Amino acid sequence: MLTRVLIVLIIFSFISCGQDRIFDSYKTIPNQWDKDSLIMFEFDLKSSSYNSFINVRTDQSYMFNNLFLIITVHDSTKIIMKDTLEYKMANSDGKLLGKKFLNTYENKLVHKESAKFENGKYLVTIQHAMRKINKVSGLKLLDGIINIGYRIEREK
Numbered sequence: 728m729l730t731r732v733l734i735v736l737i738i739f740s741f742i743s744c745g746q747d748r749i750f751d752s753y754k755t756i757p758n759q760w761d762k763d764s765l766i767m768f769e770f771d772l773k774s775s776s777y778n779s780f781i782n783v784r785t786d787q788s789y790m791f792n793n794l795f796l797i798i799t800v801h802d803s804t805k806i807i808m809k810d811t812l813e814y815k816m817a818n819s820d821g822k823l824l825g826k827k828f829l830n831t832y833e834n835k836l837v838h839k840e841s842a843k844f845e846n847g848k849y850l851v852t853i854q855h856a857m858r859k860i861n862k863v864s865g866l867k868l869l870d871g872i873i874n875i876g877y878r879i880e881r882e883k
Contacts, residue, residue, distance in 0.1 A: 747883065749777065753784075753876035759868035765852040768877040772844045775881065779838040781853065782876030784831050785816065785823060789871025792817040795856040798838060803848055811856055812838070831873060841882055851877050 750770040781796060794816045799809045814836045817823050825832035853875055857866040 747880040748878065749881060750879040751782075751876065752878075753782065753874045755874055756872045759870055760855055760872045762855055762857070762865045762867055762869070765854050766875045768851045768853075769848065770851075770879065771848050772846070772879070774845050776841050776843050778840050778880045778882055779842060779851075780878040780880070781814075781836045781838050782874070782878055783814070783816075783825075783834045783836060783872065784874040784876075785825070785834075785871050786830055786832070786873055787823070787871070789816065789823060789832075791857065792819075792821070795858075797854050797856050799852045801850040801852070802845075808839075808842075810838075812836075835878070838877075853877070 749772065750768070752768055752770075754766045754768075756766075781798065783794065792815065794814045795811060796814070797809070797811050800807050814834070815824065816834065823832045825834035855866075855869050855872070857869050858864065859866060
């Protein structure tokens with residue numbers, strides 16, 4: 728009896744956690760992420776406020792303490808927001824942050840909180856803007872990024 732109750736509680740917790748999710752998708756980065764390569768996500772939204780997140784999966788070959796991303800949100804006619812954001816990916820001794828699964832680290836990074844959207848179709852593009860210290864030009868190929876995801880949740 729106790730086992731059945733635990734199973735029902737676990738299932739209910741998974742179902743209730745996912746109810747806030749409106750959109751959640753990942754794109755695989757083959758080999759290295761080229762700085763000119765845009766990762767794209769398309770989705771429909773209803774008028775409301777949402778929180779959005781960038782989900783990043785890395786492996787041990789990711790060699791930076793941070794990650795710079797350029798994130799652009801388009802509606803059907805124009806760019807409605809564009810940000811260059813920096814995320815911390817490792818602590819001061821170089822240990823990668825995030826949830827670890829085997830040799831993969833997953834980070835759920837905040838993009839926007841309480842962002843207001845109207846009814847419509849949207850396109851989000853993400854590209855990296857990494858560079859090495861004391862270098863003006865951007866890093867052409869970025870190692871260690873396995874997947875980039877985009878997630879939208881209802882504002883709580």
